[in-house]
Amino acid sequence: MKEWIPLTTNEGKSAYTVSSKSFTAVAIxxxxxxGEWIKSKLGDYNNLDLKYSSHDLVTEVDKGSEKMIRNLLMTHIPHHSFLGEExxxxxxxxxAEALKEVRDDEYLWIVDPLDGTTNFVHGFPYYAVSIALAHKGExxxxxxxxxxxxxxxxxEKGKGAYVKGKRMTVSQELKLSEGLIATGFPVDQKVNLPCNLAGIQAVAPKVRNIRTAxxxxxxxxxxxxxxxxxxxxxxxxxxxxxxxxxLVQEAGGRITDTAGKPYTLEARSVIATNGSIHGELQTVLADAKATGL
Structure with a gap:
């Protein structure tokens, strides 16, 4: 398998080319x-355990999915590093310590084998497999x-973002008041949850609506x-x-930490938008002291 080859474009920006049997194909x-294996297990898990809090669940399906993903990736690319939630x-x-140990490795796979475990446990059909590949931290x-x-x-970096083979682009709303915004409820109930609730209270009156899926x-x-x-x-x-x-960046959007600084792998509190409403959303969260930073 041919690996990513850094190139220099006319604009002096870094780009990547891959062979037909690419890392992207392996990830897909x-x-x-x-994902198909997880779907086959819906309603059929046996063990439900708690991790960080009563809101942080894990099943044998999470663990089985991660084992499957790791085995499949390492079969194709055994010399790459791997960071998985489970x-x-x-x-x-x-x-943070686990990320620090592998962050600067040449190639690092970053995997959430079942994002939305609580949804999966309750049969709520909103969960996914997430697989990323970082090259020297990017x-x-x-x-x-x-x-x-x-x-x-x-x-793929520099090649756009797609869903079902169709190119994706972010939404065109220009104002926060026109926006449909999503957030989530953190598993840390002592600090992060109250912070995010303060953010919801501040953001809700200023947007079209909020979703928490x-x-x-x-x-x-x-x-x-x-x-x-x-x-x-x-x-x-x-x-x-x-x-x-x-996905957000390649679709023309913007992602930063909640203070507005460029996204890095270390970021734990983030804002992702279509770009146009980014500053407004960040300001509302900052004024409400709801950035988590």
Whole structure:
């Protein structure tokens, strides 16, 4: 398999080329297989455990999906590094340490094997597989697969973002007041949850409406597809955001931390928008002291 080759475009920007059997193809096939397996297990899990809090669930399906994804990826690319949610101890400190150990590796796969576990447990059809590939800390491939709707969201750095083979572009709303915005409820109930609730209270009167569907990767994919004008959440992890961050950027949108700084793998509280309403949303959250920073 031929790996990503950095090139220089006429504008002096970095681009990437791949062979026909690319990392993106591996990610797509892996996400699709894991997603179909997860869908077959809906309502058929046996063990439900708690991780960081009573809102942070894990089943054997999460663990089985991650094992499948890791095995499939490592079969094709055994020398790459791997960071998956279920291979890391619960809590922000553990996830930060796990990321620090592999962050600057040449190639790093960042995986959420089942984003939206609580939805899956309750049979609520809004969950996904999220797979990203970072090259020296920069996301170059992002794939989010929704098995319920059979929707595959794919992005390659510099090559655009697509859903079901069609190019995605972010929505065209120019004002926050016109926007449909999504957020989520953090698993940390002591600090992050009250912070995000303050954000919801501040944002709700200023937007068309708010949605909280419970899967950050899909929220980000929906921003990229123009179905949401924006999304913010406090207290996420790299595997929640990585693939979706590239989808948003390649669809013409913007993603930053909640202070407005450029997105990095270390970011845990983020804003993703169509770009036009980004500053307004960030200002509302900052004024409400709801950035989580």
């Amino acid at each position: 096939n892996t996400a699709a297989k894991a 291979g890391v101890e619960a809590g922000p400190e553990a996830s 996301i170059i491939v992002g794939v989010v697969y929704d098995p319920t709707r059979d929707e595959l969201f794919v992005a 419970g899967a950050a990767a899909l929220h980000l994919a929906y921003v990229a597809a123009g179905r949401l004008t924006g999304f913010w959440e406090i207290g996420l992890h790299a595997w929640d955001i990585a693939a979706g961050s590239l």
